[in-house]
Amino acid sequence: MADDTKSRTAHLDLDTPESQIETYMHRRAAPAREEETYLDANELVLNMGPQHPSTHGVLRVILKLDGEKVLGTECIIGYLHRGVEKIAENRTYTMFNPYVDRMDYVAAVSNGLGYCEAVEKLLNIEAPPRAQYIRVILAELNRLASHMLWLGTHALDIGAITPLFYTFRDREEILKIFEKYCGARLTTHAFRIGGCQYETYEGFEQDVIKFCKFVRPKIDEYETLLTTNRIWVERTRGVGVISAADAIDFGVTGPVLRASGVKWDLRKAQPYAAYKNFEFDIPIGQNGDTYDRYIVRIAEMHQSLRIIEQAVGAIPEGPIMGKVPKVMKPPVGEIYHSIEAPKGELGYFIVSDGSTQPYRVRVRPPSFVNLQALDKMVRGALVADVVAVIGTIDIVLGEVDR
Amino acid sequence: MANDNPQDKDHLNPHPEKPGEAQRTGQSDPTLEQWTGATSAPQPAPPAGQPPAEASPSLPASDKKAGATPLKPEEAATPKPAAQGHAAPAKPAGPAIQPWSGEIVERLQARFGSGIRGANTYLGQNYFVVDPSVAYQVLALMHDEEEFDYLVDVTAVHYPDREQPFEVVWILYSFSRNQRVRVKASYGENQAAPSVVSLWVTANWLEREVFDMFGVRFDGHPDMRRILLPEEWQGHPLRKDYGIIQQDQQWVKINLGIESGQ
Numbered sequence: 001m002a003d004d005t006k007s008r009t010a011h012l013d014l015d016t017p018e019s020q021i022e023t024y025m026h027r028r029a030a031p032a033r034e035e036e037t038y039l040d041a042n043e044l045v046l047n048m049g050p051q052h053p054s055t056h057g058v059l060r061v062i063l064k065l066d067g068e069k070v071l072g073t074e075c076i077i078g079y080l081h082r083g084v085e086k087i088a089e090n091r092t093y094t095m096f097n098p099y100v101d102r103m104d105y106v107a108a109v110s111n112g113l114g115y116c117e118a119v120e121k122l123l124n125i126e127a128p129p130r131a132q133y134i135r136v137i138l139a140e141l142n143r144l145a146s147h148m149l150w151l152g153t154h155a156l157d158i159g160a161i162t163p164l165f166y167t168f169r170d171r172e173e174i175l176k177i178f179e180k181y182c183g184a185r186l187t188t189h190a191f192r193i194g195g196c197q198y199e200t201y202e203g204f205e206q207d208v209i210k211f212c213k214f215v216r217p218k219i220d221e222y223e224t225l226l227t228t229n230r231i232w233v234e235r236t237r238g239v240g241v242i243s244a245a246d247a248i249d250f251g252v253t254g255p256v257l258r259a260s261g262v263k264w265d266l267r268k269a270q271p272y273a274a275y276k277n278f279e280f281d282i283p284i285g286q287n288g289d290t291y292d293r294y295i296v297r298i299a300e301m302h303q304s305l306r307i308i309e310q311a312v313g314a315i316p317e318g319p320i321m322g323k324v325p326k327v328m329k330p331p332v333g334e335i336y337h338s339i340e341a342p343k344g345e346l347g348y349f350i351v352s353d354g355s356t357q358p359y360r361v362r363v364r365p366p367s368f369v370n371l372q373a374l375d376k377m378v379r380g381a382l383v384a385d386v387v388a389v390i391g392t393i394d395i396v397l398g399e400v401d402r
Numbered sequence: 403m404a405n406d407n408p409q410d411k412d413h414l415n416p417h418p419e420k421p422g423e424a425q426r427t428g429q430s431d432p433t434l435e436q437w438t439g440a441t442s443a444p445q446p447a448p449p450a451g452q453p454p455a456e457a458s459p460s461l462p463a464s465d466k467k468a469g470a471t472p473l474k475p476e477e478a479a480t481p482k483p484a485a486q487g488h489a490a491p492a493k494p495a496g497p498a499i500q501p502w503s504g505e506i507v508e509r510l511q512a513r514f515g516s517g518i519r520g521a522n523t524y525l526g527q528n529y530f531v532v533d534p535s536v537a538y539q540v541l542a543l544m545h546d547e548e549e550f551d552y553l554v555d556v557t558a559v560h561y562p563d564r565e566q567p568f569e570v571v572w573i574l575y576s577f578s579r580n581q582r583v584r585v586k587a588s589y590g591e592n593q594a595a596p597s598v599v600s601l602w603v604t605a606n607w608l609e610r611e612v613f614d615m616f617g618v619r620f621d622g623h624p625d626m627r628r629i630l631l632p633e634e635w636q637g638h639p640l641r642k643d644y645g646i647i648q649q650d651q652q653w654v655k656i657n658l659g660i661e662s663g664q
Contacts, residue, residue, distance in 0.1 A: 077629065077630065078629065078630035078631060078632070081630045081631065083639060083646075085615070085640060086639050086640055086644075086646065089640075090646065121525055122525070124497050124525070248551050248552055248577070249551075249602060249603045249604065250603050250604050251552060251553055251554070251602065251603075251604030252604075262577070264577060269580050270580070270582075331497070333497070333499070333524050333525065334524070335524075335525055335527065336527060336554075336555075336573055336582070336584065338554070345554065347554060347555060347573070349555065349557060349571065349573070351559055359559070360559045360560075360640075362555070362557040362571075364554060364555040364557075364573075368607065368611075369604060369607070369608070372603075372604060372606065372607045401630060402630075
């Protein structure tokens with residue numbers, strides 16, 4: 001037994017090292033060759049996605065790196081392209097309504113609101129006041145839900161796990177209200193052209209007020225977790241900066257634009273639905289960095305609560321459906337109508353040829369346009385910041401690709 | 403009720419190959435025709451300058467004669483048979499396209515003369531129809547001098563019956579004026595639209611999408627490639643002659659080697 005071990009060791013000692021050393025030496029000599037190896041290059045092209053947890057869907061980003069520094073990016077999109085605009089041309093105005101929920105699926109209510117209002121304008125009708133108030137309440141609840149989902153996943157990307165549990169716990173309460181109102185939690189299809197399909201359920205107002213009371217301290221809770229958290233501040237402050245002039249040039253809208261210091265919100269600039277009846281502020285940032293965008297969205301959540309509380313206390317009585325023709329044939333013409341979705345300006349450009357089907361529906365998606373600014377925001381930053389910046393733009397790939 | 407809405411019923415027809423289904427409704431519907439059979443011949447184009455027949459799918463040739471007379475939507479002129487069945491919800495005469503006059507219009511007309519083919523308002527929204535050759539200059543002027551600093555969207559609409567079938571639409575917004583304006587110009591099959599990336603960076607992806615979906619090229623664009631569809635994709639889906647059934651059948655045939663059930 002002992003002999004065996006000895007001989008084996010001896011065998012190893014004698015044979016292997018020499019050849020290994022030789023090979024090793026030989027390899028070491030390699031850099032003397034003329035051509036450079038892959039690792040000697042200063043620039044590295046790194047592929048991120050499409051299956052990457054921090055891209056929030058199927059976004060592929062090609063990064064050109066120098067060490068950890070990002071020299072440039074290119075987004076490859078379209079993995080979720082379903083041809084929504086083509087579908088619209090083959091459906092009637094009413095039939096297309098549920099499809100819009102599938103674009104920005106975390107803010108389906110806002111999508112529906114924009115589409116319904118655009119068609120209403122084309123038909124030259126208006127939803128009754130009661131329907132408009134219900135619309136505002138649901139749209140603002142949806143804004144809260146969207147921002148909560150954003151906050152949870154964005155913090156998760158950066159490494160903070162707890163906020164995800166907090167925000168999803170509270171978002172659940174909003175989804176419960178949606179479910180009680182229209183039966184669906186996510187793709188709600190809550191509105192119809194001309195008003196709302198459903199009357200509010202018994203106890204809707206109380207539920208909403210209860211939710212507002214419940215969620216206010218919760219938002220403060222998120223803030224205690226993050227706002228002065230040293231890791232959070234280090235990872236977000238000064239990261240992904242975009243100046244106001246650049247933001248306008250890139251056409252970005254929503255919280256990303258406001259965090260750069262541009263006080264512009266379509267709910268104030270060109271009020272739609274019942275927004276002109278409510279008091280609220282437009283929170284803005286100064287630096288246009290990831291931290292400011294976080295602060296702006298948190299402040300927006302408080303403003304949404306303000307709007308909801310004003311609206312729910314003043315829902316007028318009356319019908320919830322306007323006088324809509326059974327067969328919708330908007331007169332020949334075209335319309336562009338846009339609303340302030342949680343992610344920015346969501347616009348619908350609809351061309352009618354006088355038939356029951358739209359001749360052309362163009363969706364102006366906020367995520368698509370905002371994503372274009374990614375390159376500007378991460379150039380010169382570190383590779384770890386790319387994840388933070390993708391999160392802070394708040395994209396939904398269903399809307400980017402349509 | 404059922405008779406009121408023949409088109410809707412057709413639309414739900416699961417066997418849309420039947421020729422003449424669209425014609426049966428007595429009113430030719432371009433999108434329906436498109437849907438029912440991609441191979442059906444496109445409607446002959448009305449002679450240029452002549453307003454399209456009543457049942458024609460195309461919109462009034464607004465940019466051909468724009469500026470001459472305020473155009474009325476067809477709806478206002480001819481009550482639709484479908485609407486009569488209902489206790490018509492007292493449709494108001496309907497909004498009409500009004501000529502738009504304002505300082506911007508005057509300035510632009512003074513500068514470009516007949517290059518501005520029309521300036522109209524519809525449903526409270528203003529738009530210019532401009533000659534394709536001056537489109538870039540108009541947009542540059544809007545950007546540089548009229549403070550339209552935000553390009554909301556670039557898109558296109560395909561009118562196969564028109565002489566210049568692709569109407570490119572630029573939607574502009576001015577923060578200082580809180581005003582939105584659309585600028586429209588029509589381009590032919592092999593004609594390139596001017597790229598405005600040099601004016602607004604945001605046009606980059608938007609123009610790529612228009613190229614992807616309509617095949618309209620933009621002159622001066624730094625990177626004219628498809629954006630949503632893969633590079634090897636055949637055709638441009640948002641053209642009216644791009645049949646989805648046909649596309650499906652082709653795909654199934656090539657990739658699965660069987661006949662499509664569509």
